[in-house]
């Protein structure tokens with residue numbers, strides 16, 4: 001399929017009302033910036049359990065923030081009211097936390113997704129774009145992961161995303177709206193939080209190295225991931241929300257299509273900061289998969305998706321963001337970690 005361009009995005013989104021669940025979070029706030037750039041009128045519903053109001057502050061009154069849970073059916077329906085497209089990103093989003101608190105994942109990620117779909121159905125939205133995850137593939141040895149593979153969730157988080165996808169597909173079949181699930185592979189970029197016990201690997205590495213601390217690598221560091229800059233996730237959402245094609249609840253990989261080991265990521269982050277990549281190893285974490293790499297054929301065919309930001313350029317931009325935004329970094333940057 002021919003890719004949509006910025007001009008097509010402008011004509012698709014200009015003046016259009018859209019709802020973004022989880023829009024104050026990392027990926028959601030980048031999506032809001034992209035939607036506003038193309039003229040959309042954006043309403044966000046976010047309970048601010050992880051998201052931050054300040055992520056949306058630069059957008060001023062171009063984004064309306066409803067501070068509520070997607071589990072609150074009334075608030076969810078009010079947030080979806082009048083929206084033609086609902087981008088559903090709100091979720092609890094960590095694999096290790098899901099192992100510790102599985103029922104939370106059932107509530108927020110499964111019941112929450114049904115709540116969003118119900119709001120879409122009753123408010124007459126034309127399309128739902130669901131943020132799913134590569135974790136649904138589990139630890140199958142075959143690479144790249146392609147959408148025709150049987151799903152094999154290894155964690156409550158992966159199970160909750162897999163269940164969310166099934167509901168998305170069922171709603172697309174039973175009710176007359178278009179829907180798609182985007183399976184993101186390890187998204188990174190500015191604004192991803194380093195300050196949580198369940199933070200993703202890149203912000204953890206960047207924060208530790210910027211502060212001159214030793215990094216902990218779980219497992220031997222040879223595990224690989226398809227690290228994907230957030231601009232690619234935003235681009236995929238914009239494509240999925242704008243394509244004239246009817247989407248029938250398909251699931252689509254969204255990634256860069258290149259594997260990188262965790263140790264290579266550490267070395268790359270250290271190189272941008274200008275420090276030695278000092279680390280110690282810890283035991284592998286339950287629920288983590290060994291290798292992950294996306295096949296992108298379906299994304300190309302269904303959405304006209306191609307990555308818009310490569311890993312190296314994305315890493316440089318992101319690490320520079322952490323260097324600028326983490327306090328008290330000046331004295332540690334440029335030194336050697338012990």
Ligand SMILES: NC(=O)c1ccc[n+]([C@@H]2O[C@H](COP(=O)([O-])OP(=O)(O)OC[C@H]3O[C@@H](n4cnc5c(N)ncnc54)[C@H](O)[C@@H]3O)[C@@H](O)[C@H]2O)c1
Pocket residue numbers: 021022023024025026027028045046047048049050051052068069070071088089090091092093108112131132133134183184185186187188200
């Ligand atoms: N970051 C990744 O690498 C990655 C990979 C695969 C999938 N995803 C998915 O992408 C989506 C966005 O992830 P992210 O990395 O931006 O995480 P995030 O935690 O920054 O964003 C999630 C947002 O949802 C909000 N939220 C949580 N529970 C809510 C509730 N009950 N009601 C309303 N809002 C609620 C949080 O406050 C937060 O702003 C999630 O669905 C996640 O599962 C992310």
